[in-house]
Amino acid sequence: MTELLRILLAPLVWLVSFSAIYGLHGLLCETAEGSFAEFPVQRFVLLAAFLLAIALQITILWVLYQPRFAAPAGLLRFVSRAGGWTGLVATVWTLFPIVALSTCT
Amino acid sequence: MRALERHRKLTAIWASETGFKGWFSTVNHNDLGRMFLFTAFFFFIIGGLLAMLIRVQLATPNSAFAGPEIYNQIFTMHGTVMMFLFAIPTFEGLAIYLLPKLLGTRDLAFPRLTAYGFWCYAFGGTMLIVAMLFGIAPDGGWFMYPPLSSAIHSPGINADFWLIGITFVEISAIAAAVEITVSVLKYRAPGMSLEKMPIFAWYALITALMILTGFPPLILGSVLLELERAFGLPFFQADLGGDSLLWQHLFWLFGHPEVYIIFLPAAGVISTVLPVMCRTTLLGYGWIVSAALALAFLSFGLWVHHMFTTGIPHLGLAFFSAASTLVAVPTGVQIFAWIGTMWKGRPELHLPMLHILGFFVTFVIGGLTGVMVAVVPFDWQAHDTAFITAHLHYVLFGGFVFPIFAGIYYWLPHFTGRQQFFRLGELAFALVFVGFHVTFLAMHWVGLLGQRRRISGYTPEDGWSVINLISSVGSFILAIGIAMILIDVLLHIFTARRSCRNPWNATTLEWAMITPAPAYTFASLPLISCRDPLGREPALATALARGEGYLGVPREGLRETLAVDSASGRPEMHVLYPANTRLPIVMSAVTGLFFLSLLLKFYWTVPLALVGVIILAWRWVWSLGLRDDPAMQPVGHDLTLPSAATAERAPGWWGSVFLLTANGTFFGALLFGFAFLWTVAPGWPPPVWFKPSVLEFALGVAGAVIAPLAMRRAIRKNRAGDTPFSNVLIALFGIAVLGITCAALMMRAPAPTSHAYGATLLVLGGYGLFHATVAALMSGFLATQMRLGFTSAKRRAAFPIVALWVKYASITGLIILSAAHLPGMLS
Numbered sequence: 001m002t003e004l005l006r007i008l009l010a011p012l013v014w015l016v017s018f019s020a021i022y023g024l025h026g027l028l029c030e031t032a033e034g035s036f037a038e039f040p041v042q043r044f045v046l047l048a049a050f051l052l053a054i055a056l057q058i059t060i061l062w063v064l065y066q067p068r069f070a071a072p073a074g075l076l077r078f079v080s081r082a083g084g085w086t087g088l089v090a091t092v093w094t095l096f097p098i099v100a101l102s103t104c105t
Numbered sequence: 106m107r108a109l110e111r112h113r114k115l116t117a118i119w120a121s122e123t124g125f126k127g128w129f130s131t132v133n134h135n136d137l138g139r140m141f142l143f144t145a146f147f148f149f150i151i152g153g154l155l156a157m158l159i160r161v162q163l164a165t166p167n168s169a170f171a172g173p174e175i176y177n178q179i180f181t182m183h184g185t186v187m188m189f190l191f192a193i194p195t196f197e198g199l200a201i202y203l204l205p206k207l208l209g210t211r212d213l214a215f216p217r218l219t220a221y222g223f224w225c226y227a228f229g230g231t232m233l234i235v236a237m238l239f240g241i242a243p244d245g246g247w248f249m250y251p252p253l254s255s256a257i258h259s260p261g262i263n264a265d266f267w268l269i270g271i272t273f274v275e276i277s278a279i280a281a282a283v284e285i286t287v288s289v290l291k292y293r294a295p296g297m298s299l300e301k302m303p304i305f306a307w308y309a310l311i312t313a314l315m316i317l318t319g320f321p322p323l324i325l326g327s328v329l330l331e332l333e334r335a336f337g338l339p340f341f342q343a344d345l346g347g348d349s350l351l352w353q354h355l356f357w358l359f360g361h362p363e364v365y366i367i368f369l370p371a372a373g374v375i376s377t378v379l380p381v382m383c384r385t386t387l388l389g390y391g392w393i394v395s396a397a398l399a400l401a402f403l404s405f406g407l408w409v410h411h412m413f414t415t416g417i418p419h420l421g422l423a424f425f426s427a428a429s430t431l432v433a434v435p436t437g438v439q440i441f442a443w444i445g446t447m448w449k450g451r452p453e454l455h456l457p458m459l460h461i462l463g464f465f466v467t468f469v470i471g472g473l474t475g476v477m478v479a480v481v482p483f484d485w486q487a488h489d490t491a492f493i494t495a496h497l498h499y500v501l502f503g504g505f506v507f508p509i510f511a512g513i514y515y516w517l518p519h520f521t522g523r524q525q526f527f528r529l530g531e532l533a534f535a536l537v538f539v540g541f542h543v544t545f546l547a548m549h550w551v552g553l554l555g556q557r558r559r560i561s562g563y564t565p566e567d568g569w570s571v572i573n574l575i576s577s578v579g580s581f582i583l584a585i586g587i588a589m590i591l592i593d594v595l596l597h598i599f600t601a602r603r604s605c606r607n608p609w610n611a612t613t614l615e616w617a618m619i620t621p622a623p624a625y626t627f628a629s630l631p632l633i634s635c636r637d638p639l640g641r642e643p644a645l646a647t648a649l650a651r652g653e654g655y656l657g658v659p660r661e662g663l664r665e666t667l668a669v670d671s672a673s674g675r676p677e678m679h680v681l682y683p684a685n686t687r688l689p690i691v692m693s694a695v696t697g698l699f700f701l702s703l704l705l706k707f708y709w710t711v712p713l714a715l716v717g718v719i720i721l722a723w724r725w726v727w728s729l730g731l732r733d734d735p736a737m738q739p740v741g742h743d744l745t746l747p748s749a750a751t752a753e754r755a756p757g758w759w760g761s762v763f764l765l766t767a768n769g770t771f772f773g774a775l776l777f778g779f780a781f782l783w784t785v786a787p788g789w790p791p792p793v794w795f796k797p798s799v800l801e802f803a804l805g806v807a808g809a810v811i812a813p814l815a816m817r818r819a820i821r822k823n824r825a826g827d828t829p830f831s832n833v834l835i836a837l838f839g840i841a842v843l844g845i846t847c848a849a850l851m852m853r854a855p856a857p858t859s860h861a862y863g864a865t866l867l868v869l870g871g872y873g874l875f876h877a878t879v880a881a882l883m884s885g886f887l888a889t890q891m892r893l894g895f896t897s898a899k900r901r902a903a904f905p906i907v908a909l910w911v912k913y914a915s916i917t918g919l920i921i922l923s924a925a926h927l928p929g930m931l932s
Contacts, residue, residue: 003299003672004290011402018406022424023780029418030784046420075300075391076672082395086402086435093431094406097423104418 006071006080010060010087017053018094024049029104042104050098057088106658108650111628114659119211119624121685130685132216135622137223138202139520144227145194150591151234152186155179157584160544164577166565176561177244178263182237184247185267188363189274190230192505193316196370197222197281199512200309202520204285206615207303209294209633211626211666214287214756216682217689217725222280224693229273232701236266243267246559248356249330251341251349256334262704268331269704273697275324279767282316285309287759290671294614295655297633297674303613304387307394308373311401312366317763319362319405321771325778326355329868335706338857338864340778346861348786350415351778357408358774365404367501369397371508372439375461378515379443381611382458383450386637389442396435396442403432413484422481429479436472440465455609456530460511463538467503471496474549489559492552495545502541510537510590515609517597522620524604529593536586543579547572612640617649629654629741630667633674655741667740668749668756679738679746680756683728692721723886729757730895755902761909768876772917775872779865779924791862793855797929805846805922809915812839812880816908826898830891836911837884843918844877850925866925873914873921880914883907 028042061084063069071077121131158179162170201219205212213219236242243263245254254264289310329340339345341352380387409425474496478484487493518524551572563569607616617639618627629652635641656665664682669675699714735748749755819832851870855863887907890896896903
């Protein structure tokens with residue numbers, strides 16, 4: 001079970017953060033008002049969530065490379081680290097529009 | 106003991122009843138795998154005939170072949186049959202038949218569950234086909250969008266057949282997914298670590314996990330829509346606080362992963378067959394496993410790309426557009442690994458290889474048009490046109506039907522013990538390949554010219570006549586090709602000459618036995634030391650037949666196998682399977698009575714069916730009980746193992762974990778629906794809010810805290826040799842209190858037919874009450890077992906299973922009560 005969790009963790013965290021930020025986006029656009037330094041508050045909240053998601057993925061990847069936590073050498077180690085990279089790349093790529101696009105139009 | 110004597114003894118133990126009676130009582134994966142595949146291909150023929158009717162209708166402008174009402178039923182049933190009654194069950198059938206053989210064990214984890222799943226599938230599918238024969242088939246399209254499918258716009262019983270019939274069939278998918286997951290993780294040959302597992306098993310495991318998390322949102326959507334249609338609970342009615350977009354979210358949360366649930370097993374077939382056809386080993390095993398995992402996860406982040414035209418903000422569109430393009434990467438990794446495998450080996454153009462080449466061409470085109478529709482501006486133009494229909498057929502026919510034909514031809518000698526004799530298959534492949542591309546390339550073209558999907562007719566002035574005629578001619582070539590494949594397979598089954606044991610010189614375990622496979626699968630279980638056991642030890646089959654592996658001595662008429670540690674493959678416990686029984690078919694018939702009663706609105710038989718299911722489930726589990734402590738079992742090679750009945754984490758515990766995973770996804774989707782309606786749907790706030798009650802909330806919380814603690818204490822006391830009867834009763838009491846507070850929530854919810862808020866609270870309360878009832882029944886069952894001496898400090902497997910369900914009911918109950926009471930209390 002631990003081996004399975006190690007493999008699934010990073011993609012699972014991506015899935016949760018992706019869905020949560022999509023939900024947060026809907027929620028903020030429905031409810032939040034106001035601005036901060038001439039930018040809408042929604043943008044700051046989403047950017048913070050995006051950075052938090054990236055930080056989580058980097059932490060997971062770092063952990064997967066630590067001898068203490070890494071899977072035993074061989075296929076499971078390879079697949080768990082590939083999962084870690086998948087989570088990080090997917091987080092950066094799929095949530096990058098937060099940086100580039102307008103928020104609630 | 107001689108090999109022949111062993112064969113006879115094992116056959117006597119494992120064989121199903123002779124004659125057609127055996128179909129109803131068999132629990133053997135060999136029989137059930139074949140039955141699944143036969144039934145799935147029967148439905149495939151029906152789906153194919155419906156496709157022909159569609160093409161006849163569209164062959165000429167102003168066609169009077171079928172009126173719009175019948176045409177709507179035809180295309181709805183075509184999609185429904187192909188998706189739910191052919192594609193998924195074909196995967197289930199193939200996995201059920203192959204997995205024990207590939208994994209080096211004698212059967213799947215829960216043989217009776219396999220049979221139950223099959224009968225649910227057969228009955229549910231029959232329900233839909235009978236509806237079609239009576240002209241009352243579903244007609245709202247295979248994704249049943251409300252408000253079109255709501256009672257206002259689709260009165261009558263047609264849509265109910267879809268909602269209830271498909272939910273019934275989905276039980277089969279969930280059952281198979283639990284079965285496959287536990288089997289892959291726990292039921293493998295000794296020594297087969299995850300690293301040494303055949304690649305098909307990885308794909309099957311990933312697909313099964315996807316089914317467990319992908320199907321529940323659809324089941325939830327179907328339940329909610331049926332509740333709206335039958336009782337007027339307005340989940341999807343915008344004027345009463347519902348939102349039809351909620352259906353689209355729930356449907357596509359299932360619908361997009363579904364595409365990959367269909368593709369991944371087919372990819373597993375390719376990864377297994379291709380290296381054999383190329384006389385080499387699979388290139389990039391680790392990369393392929395990683396890519397399949399990545400694909401599985403990314404596929405859950407794409408659902409909104411089916412909703413690009415629903416007015417979602419740009420940022421939301423961009424999230425899903427990005428995810429949709431990203432999914433091409435792991436798909437590409439697999440494609441390149443397969444190309445590399447061909448490059449590395451010496452490809453031989455046997456019939457399975459032809460179908461694999463057909464897959465490459467077709468699926469790559471389908472993948473590229475997939476990237477096109479992932480780009481939002483293009484999708485806005487192509488949405489709901491024939492271009493999309495063509496794209497999805499390239500993906501599904503290319504990504505599933507070609508690989509499955511490759512698999513069928515590859516494993517046909519295994520199913521029948523015969524070798525290919527006629528050469529009809531090659532001609533049939535050519536017709537299928539040409540026919541398919543003529544049909545669907547033309548459909549891309551006419552879609553770009555503006556032809557909408559699902560239209561029953563067009564005029565000559567539209568300028569689509571010639572292209573549609575070409576497409577229809579192509580479809581008939583395709584149909585002739587498929588008919589020839591079926592004839593070829595039948596000729597093979599009935600007339601071909603006997604085959605040698607391993608005709609392809611494959612290296613995987615399924616060929617290490619006589620063919621067709623004996624009922625017991627392996628005479629003795631192999632010790633695995635590499636990924637290609639037959640490559641390293643070509644005489645393995647003979648050694649196993651001589652009983653040189655584990656469990657080589659048939660014992661007391663018992664169906665035995667081993668369970669292993671999920672990661673290392675170290676033998677962990679000795680498992681006894683149940684024998685042939687009609688319990689699964691009876692249970693699925695009573696389950697069918699429940700669904701049929703709802704469908705025909707005979708509500709007085711609903712509780713009868715529920716009581717029937719409870720009684721049968723009780724009997725199902727009761728028969729597993731042991732009155733005496735089982736001794737350690739010698740399993741061969743100087744190894745003795747404990748019985749599964751003495752394990753803390755018995756197979757039943759693993760099955761419960763994965764069933765609760767599916768259940769948790771259902772619950773998560775329900776909470777998502779509640780939050781979605783609350784924040785996004787028009788018509789909120791509701792006219793009346795739920796009145797919170799501190800007393801009810803406190804009682805519910807107390808029950809939800811006490812019950813799992815009591816069960817935990819019960820486990821400890823039982824382990825120490827005490828009889829924890831009182832602790833189990835306390836758990837039962839706690840869970841009953843929780844159930845009562847959930848029932849109170851249901852009764853006090855604001856008028857559920859007036860607003861989606863009250864309707865959702867009613868469903869949440871119902872969910873809590875249902876799970877409290879299940880946990881209470883399980884606690885009662887355990888208490889009865891203890892009283893009658895079926896448990897002891899050694900026979901403890903039931904305790905953690907009941908504790909798991911009690912914990913689940915408590916956690917979900919707490920969340921439900923908090924969602925209902927806390928907003929009012931805090932405000």
